[in-house]
Amino acid sequence: MRKRTTVKLLLLAAMLVLGGCAVLPENSNRNITTAYTSVSNPILDELYASAPRQGDDLSGFLLLDYGLDAFVARAVLAQVARRSIDTQYYMIHGDAVGSLFIDQLLQAANRGVRVRVLLDDINEGDRDFDIAIFDMHPNVEVRIFNPFGRNVGRLWQYVTGFGRQTRRAHNKSFTVDAKATILGGRNIGDEYFSHDPELDFQDLDVLAIGPVARETSDAFDMYWNHELSYPASVLFDEDIDKAEAERREEDFRKKINGLKRSPYLQRLKNSDLAVKMRSGKIHFEWGPGRVYVDPPDKLLNRVGDQSYQMFTDLLPYLRNAREEIVIFSPYFVPGKEGVAFLKNLREKGVRIKILTNSLSSTDVSIVHAGYSRYREDLLRAGVELWELNKTTSLEERKARREGRIGSSKSSLHAKAFVVDRKFVFIGSLNLDQRSVSQNTEIGVLFETPRLARKIVDEFDQNIEDAAFRLELKPDEYGQDRLYWHGLVNGNQTTLDHEPYTSFFKRLGIGLMKWLPIESQI
Numbered sequence: 001m002r003k004r005t006t007v008k009l010l011l012l013a014a015m016l017v018l019g020g021c022a023v024l025p026e027n028s029n030r031n032i033t034t035a036y037t038s039v040s041n042p043i044l045d046e047l048y049a050s051a052p053r054q055g056d057d058l059s060g061f062l063l064l065d066y067g068l069d070a071f072v073a074r075a076v077l078a079q080v081a082r083r084s085i086d087t088q089y090y091m092i093h094g095d096a097v098g099s100l101f102i103d104q105l106l107q108a109a110n111r112g113v114r115v116r117v118l119l120d121d122i123n124e125g126d127r128d129f130d131i132a133i134f135d136m137h138p139n140v141e142v143r144i145f146n147p148f149g150r151n152v153g154r155l156w157q158y159v160t161g162f163g164r165q166t167r168r169a170h171n172k173s174f175t176v177d178a179k180a181t182i183l184g185g186r187n188i189g190d191e192y193f194s195h196d197p198e199l200d201f202q203d204l205d206v207l208a209i210g211p212v213a214r215e216t217s218d219a220f221d222m223y224w225n226h227e228l229s230y231p232a233s234v235l236f237d238e239d240i241d242k243a244e245a246e247r248r249e250e251d252f253r254k255k256i257n258g259l260k261r262s263p264y265l266q267r268l269k270n271s272d273l274a275v276k277m278r279s280g281k282i283h284f285e286w287g288p289g290r291v292y293v294d295p296p297d298k299l300l301n302r303v304g305d306q307s308y309q310m311f312t313d314l315l316p317y318l319r320n321a322r323e324e325i326v327i328f329s330p331y332f333v334p335g336k337e338g339v340a341f342l343k344n345l346r347e348k349g350v351r352i353k354i355l356t357n358s359l360s361s362t363d364v365s366i367v368h369a370g371y372s373r374y375r376e377d378l379l380r381a382g383v384e385l386w387e388l389n390k391t392t393s394l395e396e397r398k399a400r401r402e403g404r405i406g407s408s409k410s411s412l413h414a415k416a417f418v419v420d421r422k423f424v425f426i427g428s429l430n431l432d433q434r435s436v437s438q439n440t441e442i443g444v445l446f447e448t449p450r451l452a453r454k455i456v457d458e459f460d461q462n463i464e465d466a467a468f469r470l471e472l473k474p475d476e477y478g479q480d481r482l483y484w485h486g487l488v489n490g491n492q493t494t495l496d497h498e499p500y501t502s503f504f505k506r507l508g509i510g511l512m513k514w515l516p517i518e519s520q521i
Contacts, residue, residue, distance in 0.1 A: 034221045063451060063454075087173065120145050150236070172428045202413060324421065338374075387484070415431075
């Protein structure tokens with residue numbers, strides 16, 4: 001037995017050593033490239049020049065809250081691009097939406113548009129060959145941010161590189177000719193654009209033109225030229241088999257041909273948004289805006305250093321609220337400091353409404369364990385808590401819209417807040433420690449009262465159908481207890497436990513609440 005134990009320990013030690021020997025190639029010779037900032041783009045220039053705005057320092061904003069339209073906006077921008085497309089994402093899946101997205105980039109590259117794609121390496125390890133083929137196009141360059149070594153397994157790099165490999169670039173942006181950009185919560189994949197039959201993320205992006213697009217380009221360049229940004233051609237050093245590359249390209253074309261009748265391409269042809277974008281007749285709301293972004297050096301410095309946290313710069317907008325704050329955060333873990341911050345605002349008379357995921361709607365249960373620690377304290381402070389109802393999903397909310405696609409589970413993924421029906425923030429930032437302290441994020445804050453009022457009005461009109469309202473009140477024994485008020489099978493119902501969950505799932509969450517993991521979620 002002792003010998004067997006010794007062998008196991010030696011094997012474990014060997015694996016840890018191997019994990020610690022992850023090797024990355026030399027990256028000092030990467031080319032430094034920057035955004036094209038003096039591009040003539042007739043459609044985008046007309047959109048900006050013909051706008052009824054006062055001052056060249058204002059930007060135009062259009063909400064993209066519907067998955068099909070969010071795809072259409074990206075695709076049309078790719079189609080009207082003249083010189084450059086710069087896009088940074090945490091994930092680009094190889095599913096239907098991901099393939100259609102890549103195809104739009106390839107079509108632009110075939111027209112001579114320079115395409116720069118920056119990906120975090122969280123989900124790309126098994127797709128190196130496909131990425132390398134994509135990167136072979138003469139007008140396409142792909143870079144991988146904070147990559148894992150390719151010489152050892154990822155699991156052990158997570159273990160031995162904890163604190164470095166667990167910190168990721170969560171940024172999401174899509175920018176054309178430094179004139180138009182899309183920022184928000186969406187990665188590129190079926191579930192983010194209403195295509196996944198099992199899961200639909202309720203998400204939010206904003207299309208912006210004007211100065212904030214240039215600011216987003218500057219942010220992209222900062223990441224693109226950073227030492228953690230590795231060209232795919234450097235990172236993937238294996239020779240590409242020509243026959244295998246041709247076979248995969250043929251498979252990709254077959255896949256795209258099979259998607260020609262998809263609702264995405266149908267909507268791209270003739271939807272109201274597509275027609276208006278191509279004709280330069282989109283109605284934007286205009287106002288001052290500013291892009292907030294964590295510097296990429298955040299991943300190289302101490303966790304919690306506020307000088308590298310863009311959230312520090314956003315806090316004054318929340319702190320100076322006078323009447324109302326509405327928060328959308330799928331992963332909401334305020335911590336003790338956050339609870340005290342919100343309690344202080346409530347004592348000043350500020351109304352606070354928060355929409356987050358319920359245990360049944362979240363796709364990351366352990367985050368719910370962190371959030372659930374603070375529900376009672378938030379309710380006692382007078383914060384209004386709402387948790388998404390997973391079954392009040394697409395078929396009910398999108399029945400009013402043409403081209404709907406059904407889903408069996410709805411999950412909140414939008415990351416936004418509105419202050420005093422005046423200021424709006426939309427981006428990749430969750431209000432939890434992972435986003436604030438660990439990962440890098442990007443978003444835009446803009447002052448457009450009409451858009452702000454629209455978001456809050458729609459929240460107020462739809463929230464009782466879309467979510468459960470939480471209440472804390474004494475039970476028959478005088479003990480404070482949580483209750484959930486919301487729709488179940490079309491009827492208003494009050495529950496004394498987490499909706500649509502089993503006893504064992506609730507037990508597991510209860511146990512996870514005691515784990516010292518808050519800094520990681």
